[in-house]
Amino acid sequence: MMPKREKIQLAYLNFIPKPHKTGTPLRPIVSSMNMPTTGISKFLDKIIRPIFDKHARSITIIDGVDLIHRLEAYITNGHLIPKTYLCTFDITDLYTMLPQEESLDILIVFLLQHGYQKLQNIPIDIIRKLALIVIKENIFVYEKKFYRQVIGGAMGSAFTLTLANIFMWKWHKQLVHRLKVSDETYGRYVDDIFFTSNDSLEYIDQMLDEANNFHPNIKLMRQIGRSVPFLDVLIENRKRTLTTSVYHKEAADSYVVPFGSDHPDHVFRNTADTAITRAVRYSTILSQFEEEIRQMKLMFLYNGYPPKHIDWRLTTLFSKYLSKNFILPMLHDSNEFGYLRHELLTTSTDKIYNRTAKSSTADQTSDKNMQNQFVQPTDNKEITKRKSLIIHKRHEQRLTQNQHHIQELWMRTFHGTDVTNTALIVGTCLNRNLKQELMPKMIKSNRRAAISQETTTQHETGKQT
Structure with missing residues (x-):
């Protein structure tokens, strides 16, 4: 955690465009790679994030596949009815609107509630002081002026995401309790939230209006209906038949890594495989998959991919799960597609997530384990x-x-x-x-040159004396 004086650099503010949103707004990023507090931020994130992941797994959506698994369980339990509403909302400017002192208090409450008095033999009051340094001492430069962030955390600091997650853990407690009592499904992906409801539209609006007043810094943007997008999944309730498909934002460009670019071959293979696998997993029926494959082929052709490359990746996937003698890059049988989708959904990211969280937690006790190994x-x-x-x-x-x-x-x-x-x-x-x-780079300070010049001046003055 100790910063190195020769590598310390003042953070600077830059902006990254959001091309997937209408009007291409900008996202402010504080480049804090060499800030004095960067080491503390990474350390806190390393020891606290696995704890949050472990205790908040039931209300955390990892990705689109995890959401589909939750919806399948919701249907299996008989909760889906023709009038079931699908609801999503996101928090406006979550990172930059975090109340600093209150977020740190919630961090301590979270740790105490789950039985943590110390983390790696560090008392939690010291943990709070370290977190306070990371949040409060966020100083950066923009257009030759110095700024200090007084609300929220820096987007670019490792600990900001973890602290935002823990703050949301406290914020949505009331909402989660009300939905669990009604056997609804609920999940959060950072600042995007999805839930189902069999109540009336007026009741849902009233519930979200109350949630919108839980905290003055937290404001919601909602979408309620029988068909809503969440992450990259489009979910539809068609009279008690729930279907999912790949969702493409209106402002999204048909762009992937161009085939003529100077990249290793595995980059092009992985790009195509990822798009095909997502199409299989997200498409409920064969016709949806075929439509997504048509759009996918057009996108790849637009980016210079030869048709035989796309067909090769499709055939490779089909032959791996269906038949080794599969030679055509297409499916005609709904049963074959259903089996393929089932196989790909069972190898979901949930297992990878749990394995990663388990290994991260194990890293914290590795020192003790090493002492007991022979x-x-x-x-x-x-x-x-x-x-x-x-x-x-x-x-x-x-x-x-x-x-x-x-x-x-x-x-x-x-x-x-x-x-x-x-x-x-x-x-x-x-x-x-x-x-x-x-990406804009800060002009490196001439600190060493100034020190060298000062030393030379002192040396010459000594000679004259």
Whole structure:
């Protein structure tokens, strides 16, 4: 957590456009990479976020697949009826409107309520003081003027998201309780919230009006109906038949990584695979999937992807789950599509989320576990066989054969020695994209030069004396 004086840099404010929203508004970002409080912010986020993820999992939506699982459980339990309303709302400017002192008080309440008096042997009152430094000492520069943030936290600081989540945990308690009593489904993804309701539209509006007055800094923008989008999923209640499909925002551009760009082949494969997998998971029926695939193909063709590449990725997915002899990049059988969708939904991100949260929590107690481990003696040759050397190279299309040449050079140089037992792994580093190149950079201070000049002046003065 201790900042290094030679690397400290004053934060600066820049803006990132939101092209998916009408009018392309700007999102303010405080670049705090080398701020004095960055180390504290990362430390607090590392030890507190796994705790929040563990205790708030039941009301946290991870992604669209997790939402679909919740809706399937809602239907299975018999709660979906023809008049069921689908409701979404989002918090306006959550990060920048967080009440600072109140958020820290809620942080302490959250930790105490779940039985945490200390975190990594640090008392929670010290945790609060560290969090206070991160929130209060957010000073940045913009257009040659210095500013200090007095409301909310910096978008760019690791701890801000965790603190916002804990604040929302307290804010929506009343709303969650009312919906749970009615056996409704409820979930939150950062500042976006989704829930179902079998009550009248007037009652739902009244409930959200009351929620809008829970705190003066928190204001809601709602959408209620039989068909609503949430994240990238479009959910529809068609007279007690719930359907989902991929949702595309009106302002979204048909743009992906261009096929002619200078990227490794796996980037293009993963881009197509992700779009296809999402289409299968989100589409309830075959016709929805076929329509999404048509739009997806047009988008990829627009970005220079050859038709055979798209067909190859479709065939690869179908042959993996349906039949090894699958040769056509299309589906005609609803049963086959249903089976494929079931298989992809069962490998959801929920397992990945739980595994990540578990490993993060385990990291906090790794020191204690290491003390109790007994290391068995191992033969030196066995250790050598398990070694691996990882090197990275910048990717360029004209240098695609370099990886093969490096492997040949490695084997030719160390042939007949124990070094060949070490596995050489050649990784790829992507080149900086245009956004990174154009991102404004703070002019580095001439502090070292000033110190050097001052030292030289003192030295010359000493000589004259």
